[in-house]
Amino acid sequence: MTHFLVDGKTYTAKPDDNVLQACIGAGLDLPYFCWHPALGSVGACRQCAVKQYAGADDATGTMVMACMTPLAEGARFSLADPQAVSFRASVIEWLMINHPHDCPVCEEGGECHLQDMTMMTGHAYRRYRFSKRTHRNQNLGPFIKHEMNRCIACYRCTRFYRDYAGGRDLDVFAAHDHVYFGRHADGALESEFAGNLAEICPTGVFTDKTFSARFARKWDMRGAPSICVHCGVGCNTTVNERAGEVRRIVNRYNGSVNGYFLCDRGRFGHGFVGAPSRIRTPLARGADGKPAALSSKDAIASFAAMLRAGGRIIGIGSPRASLESNFSLRVLVGQGNFYAGVSAGEAASLRLIAQVQSSGAARIPSLREVERADAALVLGSDVPNAAPLAALALRQMVRATGFALAEKAKIPHWQDAGVRTLAGPLRSPLFIASPAATRLDDIAHTVYRAAPADIVRLGFAVAARIDFSAPAVADLSSGDAALAQKIADALLAAENPLIVSGVEASDPSVIEAAANIALALRARQKNPALLLNVPECNSLGLALMTDGPSDVEAAFATPAALAIVLENDLFRRAGGEALDPALKTARLVVLDHSQSEMSLRADLVLPAASFAESGGTLVSSEGRAQRFYQPIFAESEMRAAWRWLGEAGVAAGRAACETWNTEDDILAALAKTFPVFAAAPRAAPAENFRVAGCKIPSEPHRFSGRTAMDAARNVREPKPPVSADSPFSTTMEGFYGKIPPALLPYTWAPAWNSVQAISKFQSEIGGELLGGDPGIRLLETRADATLPYYTFIPNPFAPREKMWWAVFLPRVFGDDEQSALAAPIRARMAPPALALNDQDAAMIGAIPQQILAFEIGGARKNLAVEIRPELPRGVVGISGVPAIAHALPAWISITRPEPGAT
Amino acid sequence: MLTAEAEPLDAALRAQIADLAQHAEFSRAACTDALKLVQKRYGYVSDRHLDEVAALIGMTPAELDGVATFYNLIFRRPVGRHVILLCDSNVCWVMGEAGARAQIRERLGILPGETTADGRFTLLPIVCLGHCDHAPAMMVDDDQYGDLNPERLEAILDRYA
Amino acid sequence: MEKPLTAMLQPDGQPLDMAGYERAGGYQALRKALTMQPEAITAEVKRSKLRGRGGGGFSTGRKWEAVPHDAPRPRYLVVNADEMEPGSFKDRLLLEQTPHQMIESVIISAFAIQAEIAYIFVRAEYVRSLSALARALAEAQARGYVGADILGSGFALTIHVHASGGRYICGESSALLTALEGRRPLPRSRPPRSAQSGLWGKPSVVNNVETLCCVPHIVERGADWFLGLSRCADGGTKLFGMSGRVKRPGLYELPLGTPLIEILEEHAAGMQDGYQCRAVLPGGASTAFVMREDFYVAMDYDAVKTVGSGLGTGNVMALDDRRCPIGLLRNLEHFFAQESCGWCTPCRDGLPWVERILAAIEAGEGEPEDIETLARHVDFLGPDFTFCDLAPGAMQPLGSGLKYFRAEFEQHVNEKRCPWHESAGGWA
Numbered sequence A: 001m002t003h004f005l006v007d008g009k010t011y012t013a014k015p016d017d018n019v020l021q022a023c024i025g026a027g028l029d030l031p032y033f034c035w036h037p038a039l040g041s042v043g044a045c046r047q048c049a050v051k052q053y054a055g056a057d058d059a060t061g062t063m064v065m066a067c068m069t070p071l072a073e074g075a076r077f078s079l080a081d082p083q084a085v086s087f088r089a090s091v092i093e094w095l096m097i098n099h100p101h102d103c104p105v106c107e108e109g110g111e112c113h114l115q116d117m118t119m120m121t122g123h124a125y126r127r128y129r130f131s132k133r134t135h136r137n138q139n140l141g142p143f144i145k146h147e148m149n150r151c152i153a154c155y156r157c158t159r160f161y162r163d164y165a166g167g168r169d170l171d172v173f174a175a176h177d178h179v180y181f182g183r184h185a186d187g188a189l190e191s192e193f194a195g196n197l198a199e200i201c202p203t204g205v206f207t208d209k210t211f212s213a214r215f216a217r218k219w220d221m222r223g224a225p226s227i228c229v230h231c232g233v234g235c236n237t238t239v240n241e242r243a244g245e246v247r248r249i250v251n252r253y254n255g256s257v258n259g260y261f262l263c264d265r266g267r268f269g270h271g272f273v274g275a276p277s278r279i280r281t282p283l284a285r286g287a288d289g290k291p292a293a294l295s296s297k298d299a300i301a302s303f304a305a306m307l308r309a310g311g312r313i314i315g316i317g318s319p320r321a322s323l324e325s326n327f328s329l330r331v332l333v334g335q336g337n338f339y340a341g342v343s344a345g346e347a348a349s350l351r352l353i354a355q356v357q358s359s360g361a362a363r364i365p366s367l368r369e370v371e372r373a374d375a376a377l378v379l380g381s382d383v384p385n386a387a388p389l390a391a392l393a394l395r396q397m398v399r400a401t402g403f404a405l406a407e408k409a410k411i412p413h414w415q416d417a418g419v420r421t422l423a424g425p426l427r428s429p430l431f432i433a434s435p436a437a438t439r440l441d442d443i444a445h446t447v448y449r450a451a452p453a454d455i456v457r458l459g460f461a462v463a464a465r466i467d468f469s470a471p472a473v474a475d476l477s478s479g480d481a482a483l484a485q486k487i488a489d490a491l492l493a494a495e496n497p498l499i500v501s502g503v504e505a506s507d508p509s510v511i512e513a514a515a516n517i518a519l520a521l522r523a524r525q526k527n528p529a530l531l532l533n534v535p536e537c538n539s540l541g542l543a544l545m546t547d548g549p550s551d552v553e554a555a556f557a558t559p560a561a562l563a564i565v566l567e568n569d570l571f572r573r574a575g576g577e578a579l580d581p582a583l584k585t586a587r588l589v590v591l592d593h594s595q596s597e598m599s600l601r602a603d604l605v606l607p608a609a610s611f612a613e614s615g616g617t618l619v620s621s622e623g624r625a626q627r628f629y630q631p632i633f634a635e636s637e638m639r640a641a642w643r644w645l646g647e648a649g650v651a652a653g654r655a656a657c658e659t660w661n662t663e664d665d666i667l668a669a670l671a672k673t674f675p676v677f678a679a680a681p682r683a684a685p686a687e688n689f690r691v692a693g694c695k696i697p698s699e700p701h702r703f704s705g706r707t708a709m710d711a712a713r714n715v716r717e718p719k720p721p722v723s724a725d726s727p728f729s730t731t732m733e734g735f736y737g738k739i740p741p742a743l744l745p746y747t748w749a750p751a752w753n754s755v756q757a758i759s760k761f762q763s764e765i766g767g768e769l770l771g772g773d774p775g776i777r778l779l780e781t782r783a784d785a786t787l788p789y790y791t792f793i794p795n796p797f798a799p800r801e802k803m804w805w806a807v808f809l810p811r812v813f814g815d816d817e818q819s820a821l822a823a824p825i826r827a828r829m830a831p832p833a834l835a836l837n838d839q840d841a842a843m844i845g846a847i848p849q850q851i852l853a854f855e856i857g858g859a860r861k862n863l864a865v866e867i868r869p870e871l872p873r874g875v876v877g878i879s880g881v882p883a884i885a886h887a888l889p890a891w892i893s894i895t896r897p898e899p900g901a902t
Numbered sequence B: 001m002l003t004a005e006a007e008p009l010d011a012a013l014r015a016q017i018a019d020l021a022q023h024a025e026f027s028r029a030a031c032t033d034a035l036k037l038v039q040k041r042y043g044y045v046s047d048r049h050l051d052e053v054a055a056l057i058g059m060t061p062a063e064l065d066g067v068a069t070f071y072n073l074i075f076r077r078p079v080g081r082h083v084i085l086l087c088d089s090n091v092c093w094v095m096g097e098a099g100a101r102a103q104i105r106e107r108l109g110i111l112p113g114e115t116t117a118d119g120r121f122t123l124l125p126i127v128c129l130g131h132c133d134h135a136p137a138m139m140v141d142d143d144q145y146g147d148l149n150p151e152r153l154e155a156i157l158d159r160y161a
Numbered sequence C: 001m002e003k004p005l006t007a008m009l010q011p012d013g014q015p016l017d018m019a020g021y022e023r024a025g026g027y028q029a030l031r032k033a034l035t036m037q038p039e040a041i042t043a044e045v046k047r048s049k050l051r052g053r054g055g056g057g058f059s060t061g062r063k064w065e066a067v068p069h070d071a072p073r074p075r076y077l078v079v080n081a082d083e084m085e086p087g088s089f090k091d092r093l094l095l096e097q098t099p100h101q102m103i104e105s106v107i108i109s110a111f112a113i114q115a116e117i118a119y120i121f122v123r124a125e126y127v128r129s130l131s132a133l134a135r136a137l138a139e140a141q142a143r144g145y146v147g148a149d150i151l152g153s154g155f156a157l158t159i160h161v162h163a164s165g166g167r168y169i170c171g172e173s174s175a176l177l178t179a180l181e182g183r184r185p186l187p188r189s190r191p192p193r194s195a196q197s198g199l200w201g202k203p204s205v206v207n208n209v210e211t212l213c214c215v216p217h218i219v220e221r222g223a224d225w226f227l228g229l230s231r232c233a234d235g236g237t238k239l240f241g242m243s244g245r246v247k248r249p250g251l252y253e254l255p256l257g258t259p260l261i262e263i264l265e266e267h268a269a270g271m272q273d274g275y276q277c278r279a280v281l282p283g284g285a286s287t288a289f290v291m292r293e294d295f296y297v298a299m300d301y302d303a304v305k306t307v308g309s310g311l312g313t314g315n316v317m318a319l320d321d322r323r324c325p326i327g328l329l330r331n332l333e334h335f336f337a338q339e340s341c342g343w344c345t346p347c348r349d350g351l352p353w354v355e356r357i358l359a360a361i362e363a364g365e366g367e368p369e370d371i372e373t374l375a376r377h378v379d380f381l382g383p384d385f386t387f388c389d390l391a392p393g394a395m396q397p398l399g400s401g402l403k404y405f406r407a408e409f410e411q412h413v414n415e416k417r418c419p420w421h422e423s424a425g426g427w428a
């Protein structure tokens, strides 16, 4: 630790901090704009000016920008120096020259960093008497609103969007006080990280458009710590609720996981919670075959009757349901009758991932560790589409070389522009092997484009070149062999080598190949990190509690009398030909939150609570168990699936269900049943968490309108809703003080109303939260881990005459079932497509947009042609139709559609 | 007035730009040169041409326009057949640039930033042309003029039909 | 009096071609340089006390030394020929009329720092400079002075001539590098210094045209000779410019350290009849006014500082008594406000405010607080407060203007009019 003096008082900070960071970390209120902990310093805004003194006798000092000044032992500074105070006030005054005085109608108001900084510097009186410059705004698509007149030109937006996230359609235009931040022309922002602009921008230029329609001030919304349910990364989110509606989702800082950011799927995908497709009451199929509403009591009675009726009862779980709901179903139907309910292919991949990752042979990196890798291989995976925040972390990883150079040149890591200048075009080695282009290719050292089988072979070859005892690949082309060698060398030379693959590669052998590389590195005394993406928010959690054949087809292989399907549309997991016969014979109970093909087939539908009406625990691809808490407490018939199961179980006389009073009861039972889940109950405080007998208020301290919110229907003051199963009170009453990090309902600190208040909750700026980053890792490396090399190496890909190897190409918008129900996400979903190599297309005379037909899993499909020259010949990519992903990869033949088809 | 919006870049120019990009150390280093070639040929850089140039040198339109709009001498809107760059910096200001500006306004009816109705001239202010020993100074297209006075200015303008 | 930089100027203003330049002794310095150790050239340049002629006045030898010996390749030499400092026209003369001197200077300097690639960054309006350079470069290439294995020395050099898109900030050396990379030319933060990490992250040295043009002469005739040229502690001659209402405006190559009064009265032959000189900007728009009582000052880096200004580009502009000093300040600050790159707050948003206040005062709409607001800007747009030196440069004339023309400021504000109003709109 380094000691430094500010206005006569001694503070400590990390020696490699800059002065701004050190001051903020020390709890001092020093204003800033262009600096951001994740983006580093560039010294543009000049807001963080302080006086620095050269030695004990220096009384005058020099003005420095704190963000650009390295800390040194004993260094002396002043924030209170009159010139520094006055200069900082002048900076705000300059920024305010052109800033409109529209705080009352600005959606940033109340959580605006500019407002905070203005208050902090004391600038209050307007002396500038000339006209303001004005700008035209742009339509930036469904996610982000643009109000350029509010711009203070801190350059954060482009630094995040371009430099940090790799976007190339947002830029700075013009010069002097005309600088304009926007797109070249109106149009949706292309980057899947665009939503972060709303939080990165310190004022109201970029705001959440989806929130705008149902806007409320920050202080008027309840907050709940939550976990994103839209992919397997497990980003931490805060859900903001008012009047029984999810109003928005914002980032919740977790230093080990998503840091300061979210992807747009996660931020804007919550619309399914309040969508018309939402199931709000129990439904039973009536005599006329149509579903009709019934009371919860009747629903439970009817469900219990089915449970008692006897015959084989199967339970099909869900990778998007909580550990609690899945486990309660497993208990209800019995271990042997519980199935994971994913497609056969996915089940195989997930089984492998569970096997590899729980073996303890390789480190599963947190995203923070992904950022710190210094060489990486992406094998078969399309990370930006499948696990967006992992891609964002990989984008930072390539900077390791630049940081190393900077360290040698004594340029501090936070000196962002300096480090980037020094690095120039140099990047740490990132190799990407995937059949189609990915949005990380621009930073890749080498991109390997091939059919999945060849990618698998490359992976095995890399492993064999790292460790000669790993199974070798015969007949590798000389080019592939050289590449394998190059990758092997780079991984071996690295301090922190990383291998990334995932279920989205839709080939289990790719996971085996990735595992072999990790095992080989381990054999060479390296400490490899192996990140294996899983598709859904609890895919890994579910995989860890199932073994043996567990896919949908296996579930229905033996006839069942009753099938209980938990939060799962099985028609996305298997073809109708597999499901239809089984569903004809079995009675069907579906617990879900949204209508689906599955719920339409059910005899009984129970309205399951979504993440917005219940809590629960999920396991991310990092193997991190994380808990989400209930944000909406309004009374409704929707309840957590495990509750429906428990109540029906009790009614049916199942003793096990009688002990299920809270999520924690189930989690405890799960932890007892599976050693791997032993730590899961420690992921976050339990429902009965109290401080001095108090709950934590979910409403902020200035929440207004509680008595009026419902006034259109009822002028009497409503009773606040109850939150029996929650550590949160539903009001602003409760404990204020040091709250465990997993329970932060919002971040707010005196004088810091914006998201930047998070600094006050971190143990070090940009590091862990005070009290540790939330969640608990279930799978750690073990010295005694034994995992033998995988040995099955596929043959090279051989194109077939008139047949095509069809692979699924993931898409960030649309593939996820839940977010695809949200209107803003729908607006960004590209039409489904059948992608062909240009030469292949020419060979069969296909042109872009032309509709072609193919048969898959017994069904005929028509899709529009997209030419993607990078695809390997003989391979076609299918995207935008997630419901047929389960049937891929497969050989298909392509024909012209039958007349009249669309 | 020349409006280049409709035409695609001509093939020779495309080839020339592609060549520039290829020979630059990093292709985007060729971007100002490429924009200037387009401007030389079409008078200004239209949106459409900007998109084409961007594609040729591996930049996005946003990246290229961010650069283009920074500069004084890359025109992103149509200009007249002849561009008058009238120095408005200090020496010329001392030496009577205001007179030249007034005379141009009188004769051509345009203020700085404007184009004559017949599309013949666009008048733009320019920073010091480095012709201070002959102030007031101006350029018309690539031609440099100094020691301006009422008669000289008339005669110069006459030269550009 | 020796005038090495301008010795080869032709009466007709046309540049010498290769044959003419060689006949006049051109490229002899190059031949000599190639027989020397690169470090020896740098040492000689350092000993000659050649200081940067681009405005900064940094020791050229020391700048060259800063390129680390083990620096990665390629290395770059970049010539700053952006000359956009208002009132400066010296580099233009060298480029237009002595392009071979420029090319020879580049080759020798590149050899000294062992750069394999050189860029000459020329402002776009310098059409004649660009064509003169292009012609000279082609001739030099044809003659084997530029290219692979120059004159059998094993040294290889590529030279590119780049025309700017036009922005004053491109003259700031780090912004210039960014411009060459095809990005928005914003200045860069230091560290790293360009010598360590410049163009595309590689070591780069940026020098002004006039600075580099001294180098062949130093190589050929030695540091002692160069030191002997000046009338001060630093070495060499300087291209002094004289503009404004003087009888003989133009450029004069004179010993560094020639007194200002001598340039004004002897070389430029004094003011035109009927005009008095009230003050001068001694080295471009980014230098503070020097008032009559200080005209005795020697025009060298250190001496001009003693009268509160700077040598800048050494191109002097006279402000006569028939022009409003507030109007001139408004004109200057308009320039700076327009040419701010927009990166840092004080410069981007402070300068337009300054300009508008000056315009208001000039228009008779000034308010008493305005002067204080201007003074605050002079303080807060100074060095350390802003990101680069553009705004501090802009504050040089304003700060001195507030000091020397206080009475005029107050007169404008009090009388709510410009006393020079009549002469503001016309040719006079």
Ligand SMILES: Cc1cc2nc3c(=O)[nH]c(=O)nc-3n(C[C@H](O)[C@H](O)[C@H](O)COP(=O)(O)O)c2cc1C
Residues within 6 Å of the ligand: C051, C052, C053, C054, C055, C056, C057, C058, C060, C080, C081, C082, C083, C084, C085, C168, C169, C170, C171, C172, C173, C174, C206, C207, C208, C209, C211, C212, C388, C389, C390, C393
């Ligand atoms: C705003 C600004 C504009 C500048 N313009 C020029 C210029 O046009 N030409 C130039 O040689 N130096 C210019 N400079 C100075 C350069 O940054 C740099 O100091 C110089 O090119 C170094 O060369 P020298 O050491 O040979 O003088 C400028 C500096 C600033 C801050």
Ligand code: SF4
Residues within 6 Å of the ligand: A020, A031, A032, A033, A034, A035, A042, A043, A044, A045, A046, A047, A048, A049, A065, A066, A067, A068
């Ligand atoms: S530049 Fe700005 S934010 Fe930035 S902190 Fe420093 S000056 Fe600051």
Ligand code: FES
Residues within 6 Å of the ligand: B087, B088, B089, B090, B091, B092, B093, B127, B128, B129, B130, B131, B132, B133, B135, B136, B137, C086, C087, C088
């Ligand atoms: S001031 Fe106009 S040419 Fe110099």
